[in-house]
Amino acid sequence: MAVLLLAEVTDGELNVDATSKAVTAAAKLGDVTALCCGASAAAAGEAAAKIKGITKVLVAEDASLGHRLAEPTAALIVGLAGDYEHIVAPATTDAKNVLPRVAALLDVMVISDVSGIIDGDTFERPIYAGNAIQTVKSTDGKKVVSIRTSTFDAAEDGGSASVETISAAADPALSEWVEDKVAASDRPDLTSAGVVVSGGRGVGSKDDFAMIEALADALGAAVGASRAAVDSGYAPNDWQVGQTGKVVAPDLYVAVGISGAIQHLAGMKDSKIIVAINKDEEAPIFQVADYGLVADLFDAVPELTKKLS
The missing domain is CATH 3.40.50.1220 (TPP-binding domain)
Structure with missing residues (x-):
């Protein structure tokens, strides 16, 4: 089976920790193609190509994909979805913004916060504040899955995936960027800190x-x-x-x-x-x-x- 992984790209840089842990999960489903998109994503694509478990990297650069707008990214993924049985992403804030839109456009359910993969249709996810593990089986033709990366080890470096540049989808023009308000800090990122x-x-x-x-x-x-x-x-x-x-x-x-x-x-x-x-x-x-x-x-x-x- 073929898997499309939405890599975590912020301001042109790949979040290697979140992406490599998602690769470990996605590789259990099939051959992994990573999608790196943004106003600038070439460097992120080259970094993703070095992660073992990724067989191919798609890079889409367009102004409409900048500033982490969900609608243009969702449109791009839906345009690529025909070649993949699974569409996955780390369960980050950005992915949680994108994947529900992808699922709605494909008329399928999102399988969120997956902590275990049993087979291509069956997944485990925490419920009741993590006190129980729910096993879910999807009958949808395409599976849209967010990965709880804290439960997977990071994939190793040393990969040599091919990198292909693709065009962005037509901008649905449903939203526009106004400004980002980001708290600056010299400390490590909370979700990836050791x-x-x-x-x-x-x-x-x-x-x-x-x-x-x-x-x-x-x-x-x-x-x-x-x-x-x-x-x-x-x-x-x-x-x-x-x-x-x-x-x-x-x-x-x-x-x-x-x-x-x-x-x-x-x-x-x-x-x-x-x-x-x-x-x-x-x-x-x-x-x-x-x-x-x-x-x-x-x-x-x-x-x-x-x-x-």
Whole structure:
């Protein structure tokens, strides 16, 4: 079977982490063709060609594909869909914007957040905040699938796929770019960072959340937050980890002042090592933590930061 993978391209650069993990999943379905599209995508296409598991790369460059507009990208994918049984993408914000439009145009269902592939028709996906795994079987002629990349290992480098330039589809002109508002940061991207330090409502205030940032900087980590911390105004929304935020699976996840609500655990339970710091020894976070420190975070975090600096 043939698989079309929408590679994650932002401002002309390939998100290698998300794309290579999606390749691992897509390769279980058949031969993988990667689509790199944007106002500038040639460099991303060359990078994708080096990922093992990709047999061919299609590069589409056009102004209409810039600024991550979903409608022109969906139109391009639908125009290519006739040659593929599966259309897949990593379950990123951009892909979640594109794939439902693709599915609607093809009159099929989206199979979202897939964490396991049984065969070409049958998939596993988490439900109930990750506390159960649902097995779904699709009877659609074409499958549109988003991949929960945190459950797959990254494909190796060393590929040598061919690269072909293609034309963009006609712009449906359903939307236009106005502006991007992106928070600039020197820290690693939250969804692909190897280390994440997250703070919860126990941190107490926006000013005290600076302790979390200082610890993260000492570890070279990304900063995350629980929904309670975000709702309380301690941290911006794009730092939120959990069922309604971002799903992460770093090598090390440090949870500070986070009780461990089920919605938060759904976003970080696949982390390789989980460290929890909380003064409540009955906090649910300790049930999933590999290492736990029952301590006042206002004493423990500055001391830990000092020793790491």
